[in-house]
Amino acid sequence: MSEATNPETPLVNWVLNGQPVQSPAGMTIFEAAKALETTIPNFCYHPGLTIAGNCRICMVESNRSKKPVISCSERIAEGLEIQTESPMAIEARNAVMEFQLINHPLDCPVCDKAGECDLQDYSYDHGPDRSRFDEEKNIRHTKELGPTIDIWGNRCIVCTRCVRFCDEISGTGELCVVERGDRSVVDVFPTVPIDNPLAGNVVDICPVGALISNDFKFEARIWNMRKTDSVCAGCARGCNVEVQSLDGFVKRLVPRENMEVNKWWMCDEGRYDYRYLLADERVTACTKDGEPVEDHDAHETLAHWLQDPGGTLGILVDPYITCEEAFLVEQIASHANNALVGGWKPADGTAQSFPGQFTISGEKAPNRLGVEAVLGKLVFGSQGHALRTALEKGQVSTLIVFAGFPHPDPDDAWVQAIRKAKRRAVFALQAGAWTEGAGLVIPGASPFEKDGTYANEDGRLQRVRSFHAPGDVEWSHDLQRLQAVLRIAGLRPRSLSSSAVFRELADVKKPFHGLSHSTLPATGAPLPGFIPLPVGVEGGSV
Amino acid sequence: MSDLKFSEKGMKKYEWLLTRYPDKQAVLLPALRIAEAEFGELGIPEMKYVADLMGISPARVYGVVTFYTHFRRAGTGTFHIQVCSTLSCALRGSQELADHIAKRLGIEMGETTEDGMFSVSKVECLGSCDTAPMFQLNDNYHENLTLDDVDRIIEDCKKESARGGAR
Incomplete structure (x- = not known):
């Protein structure tokens, strides 16, 4: 290359x-x-x-x-x-x-690969419409190769893509071709199942339906699913994914090629982490003092709080909010007489690197850099500390919390601190420590349901899209709720689309100058000033 | 089975082999031969041992062992009959030969007798086309076979086994 x-x-x-x-x-x-x-x-x-x-x-x-x-x-x-x-x-x-078709079962009607199968496509283009093979077809094993991967041996054409993937990219070498001739098929060593952090990719690269993801098996037909180009929020790497959903339920994530970010791959941690969308703890309706209220009432209450914070207004952001949402947060803060904006994110883990030059970031936060680009470089640092100190001293009267964490992992000090605010409104993905005792709880959107932009650990700005079809969602996501609140409070004239909000953001924030949703390349664009730019690229550092 | 280990002589031979090839992976086949000679068969622990010794993935070893018919896999009978079924032997009646052996032993191709004495499998060309039909019994070739020869050889094996010898 x-x-x-x-x-x-x-x-x-x-x-x-x-x-x-x-x-x-x-x-x-x-x-x-x-x-x-x-x-x-x-x-x-x-x-x-x-x-x-x-x-x-x-x-x-x-x-x-x-x-x-x-x-x-x-x-x-x-x-x-x-x-x-x-x-x-x-x-x-x-x-x-x-x-290729001699021993192939042609079981497309029950095969999960049907619809995106190379063998099926080429069979249509090049395959004979009937078989000249009179002998019995041979049978090869159908079994589990590991906790997430099944093999349907009869469908295998022994291209060895999966074997090479395990040898070259994940470096774990669990797969091999056993036997020879027409009996050959992909298998694992009997005591060593395929179980590595990138294992799910072998299903994507299988050109036929031989390797099947346990998670997606018999879940949906490919052609019925709605496909949305978005970005994985599992870590700061920001792998490009296609979210495939059916009737409003996410069925699976598959990686999209982006040579600047994830090449052709994604990790299993991100791939299989979408079940929290349906978690029992998911907040689905607004509540005021523990009682369910209409969306509009909740928005109105929050608007009144903003008009009269009764002292210092605190805003605690998470690294899951989009750049557009961060921009609205800044607007709220700038209209208040006395406002403190800080952020909290879970502690970083260790990054995992693989021989195929793929890295899983240790930072489990999809948009720290984007939020910093809007709200200040220290928002998760000293600004966060300042907010917490003020909270602990009881100096904050009204607090807005963004708790979009898919895996609630609240920090005890923070949980204690937010209780000290006189009034608290929480945009929460899930009920838990963040929402307990909050005066106002508003359902937050998951990264799969947001519309906006995230900046990954390299400062690459990428588009995030909601997997819901327009009009599919009964409740609106954070960006629309924030705008509704701002409109009621008289701080914004009307609600705009995510792209329009981004246009405002690009006008006033230097790292975003010249960027827009419609001109953002499919592979994303680097935010100048947040990564070392190659020599000769215009922009330079901030 | 962690006590599985090449003998000193076997290890010496393995180390000598490492010096003979430019690439470590190339030593896999002869290393498996040593393992076969030392351990008697290539089962899961034996393959794992060779993989760990050579620092390659066990799956790789497994793929190589199963590719070849000539390795003694775990569960193979004392006497392993490998009937050549490629062209010359096929033309000279290997199918009849195979059917006869299977019938006599009461097993199908690829199976082992209940007492663990005989295994029989059909294999590709053993390079003895001039003496078709033929089979390989453990390490020895038996050539220009007739059905009577087969009966005699099987009886010989049984007698040998009764005397306590394997080969």
């Missing part, structure tokens, strides 16, 4: 499907063709893994060979002429597909 990105690499003249083209030397036919938007079928090729060249589906016709060549491992050369759709190439692929 480095050849492709280095401008020094000489270009090679070659011919793709009759068109003279140029590509950087050293690229494989497959990669060069892909860069030129010509896709060649593939099973065993994966951009993040070494080349195995065992599936043979990527065969193309070459002027340098009497037989078709595999495009994933052959490199381009001066004068090379490649045909990807000639009769020879198509015949070669048809033959490969016929072999």
